[in-house]
Amino acid sequence: MKSHTRYLTFQTRRRRELVRITDEVAGFCQESGIQEGMLLVSAMHITAAVVVNDDEPGLHADIEEWVQRLAPGPSADGRVAGPDYRHHATGEDNGDAHLKSLLLGHQVVVPITRGRLDLGPWQQIFYFECDGRRPKRVILKAIGI
Amino acid sequence: MKSHTRYLTFQTRRRRELVRITDEVAGFCQESGIQEGMLLVSAMHITAAVVVNDDEPGLHADIEEWVQRLAPGPSADGRVAGPDYRHHATGEDNGDAHLKSLLLGHQVVVPITRGRLDLGPWQQIFYFECDGRRPKRVILKAIGI
Amino acid sequence: MKSHTRYLTFQTRRRRELVRITDEVAGFCQESGIQEGMLLVSAMHITAAVVVNDDEPGLHADIEEWVQRLAPGPSADGRVAGPDYRHHATGEDNGDAHLKSLLLGHQVVVPITRGRLDLGPWQQIFYFECDGRRPKRVILKAIGI
Numbered sequence: 001m002k003s004h005t006r007y008l009t010f011q012t013r014r015r016r017e018l019v020r021i022t023d024e025v026a027g028f029c030q031e032s033g034i035q036e037g038m039l040l041v042s043a044m045h046i047t048a049a050v051v052v053n054d055d056e057p058g059l060h061a062d063i064e065e066w067v068q069r070l071a072p073g074p075s076a077d078g079r080v081a082g083p084d085y086r087h088h089a090t091g092e093d094n095g096d097a098h099l100k101s102l103l104l105g106h107q108v109v110v111p112i113t114r115g116r117l118d119l120g121p122w123q124q125i126f127y128f129e130c131d132g133r134r135p136k137r138v139i140l141k142a143i144g145i
Numbered sequence: 146m147k148s149h150t151r152y153l154t155f156q157t158r159r160r161r162e163l164v165r166i167t168d169e170v171a172g173f174c175q176e177s178g179i180q181e182g183m184l185l186v187s188a189m190h191i192t193a194a195v196v197v198n199d200d201e202p203g204l205h206a207d208i209e210e211w212v213q214r215l216a217p218g219p220s221a222d223g224r225v226a227g228p229d230y231r232h233h234a235t236g237e238d239n240g241d242a243h244l245k246s247l248l249l250g251h252q253v254v255v256p257i258t259r260g261r262l263d264l265g266p267w268q269q270i271f272y273f274e275c276d277g278r279r280p281k282r283v284i285l286k287a288i289g290i
Numbered sequence: 291m292k293s294h295t296r297y298l299t300f301q302t303r304r305r306r307e308l309v310r311i312t313d314e315v316a317g318f319c320q321e322s323g324i325q326e327g328m329l330l331v332s333a334m335h336i337t338a339a340v341v342v343n344d345d346e347p348g349l350h351a352d353i354e355e356w357v358q359r360l361a362p363g364p365s366a367d368g369r370v371a372g373p374d375y376r377h378h379a380t381g382e383d384n385g386d387a388h389l390k391s392l393l394l395g396h397q398v399v400v401p402i403t404r405g406r407l408d409l410g411p412w413q414q415i416f417y418f419e420c421d422g423r424r425p426k427r428v429i430l431k432a433i434g435i
């Protein structure tokens with residue numbers, strides 16, 4: 001069995017941002033030399049998510065609007081404040097980002113087949129930053145043969 | 146380490162449908178010959194989900210009503226149109242299905258113990274089609290010893 | 291490849307309760323002797339969730355309020371009844387707990403690096419009981435080298 005690990009760091013300019021990372025994950029997969037296995041893509045922070053979906057700008061706007069409806073927070077650019085949360089008593093202003101992370105999930109597992117990410121034709125991997133403008137990490141870990 | 150892979154294809158008659166796949170996944174597990182490991186069940190489309198829950202018709206009706214409340218779309222039979230989404234500017238009408246996939250998640254990992262799916266007594270695996278009536282795939286991949 | 295399995299049992303005093311289990315999972319990781327791999331933490335019931343987030347009481351109160359808004363049910367102490375669900379025709383009163391489990395997800399995969407859980411500085415693992423006051427199980431399964 002082989003194992004391979006790498007950490008990606010993101011510092012988004014906006015508070016909330018969807019970053020396509022399929023190419024980085026595919027490069028890591030190739031580098032691992034693993035032919036058959038599983039690849040974990042997992043945010044190391046509690047105010048970010050990792051999802052697999054379509055790379056279509058209209059859909060991305062729908063997702064932004066949707067997460068704001070289900071877990072309201074500041075605007076994506078951070079200019080308009082969001083509702084208050086009990087978590088803010090600690091001095092934070094990112095209660096919504098914790099809920100968004102729980103809503104979307106902080107990780108995905110990508111299957112590796114014949115040395116490549118075994119994704120469907122429209123599946124792209126995204127890091128969804130929910131409280132950015134500072135360095136945040138994602139771990140990539142692959143195991144297999 | 147062993148690895149085993151199979152693809153399931155679904156073509157549901159209704160737009161939205163919950164399909165129990167525990168038996169297919171258990172058969173695949175047995176076929177893999179793996180005694181201890183992990184089995185990934187992952188939709189290869191971005192408008193479908195994979196979940197573990199109870200096989201109870203009342204609950205399934207609750208789930209249908211619930212996903213429609215949180216991510217509104219056309220009726221399950223496709224006869225009543227849903228709200229508009231920005232994604233629909235591409236010609237699609239399945240914006241809600243993308244959100245439902247994000248809400249429920251597109252994959253689960255099932256533990257394998259002593260050659261069998263290690264599920265609790267009420268846990269059943271479901272493919273949740275959110276935009277059906279065309280062939281859609283799910284990947285099964287098991288790794289272990 | 292090595293594999294290691296353990297079952298945790300919880301019996302919460304309240305109907306709904308967030309239980310930090312990072313230490314149990316870390317102890318299990320050490321016991322496994324695995325240096326590089328993946329560790330699955332998965333509820334074996336369909337009315338519970340497993341999540342990774344912050345160990346901050348204000349946030350926990352926010353999460354409780356949030357899951358009640360998105361999937362309404364009885365109060366956390368069980369004294370105030372929740373809305374009716376079709377699932378209740380079976381004699382159960384925990385329809386909300388099934389939806390909460392689907393909302394939050396019933397499992398996480400924790401990466402193992404150099405023999406330890408590879409979590410970010412604020413990441414803690416929680417078992418989220420949504421229908422407690424009876425014994426409920428979580429499976430821990432690690433595979434790796």
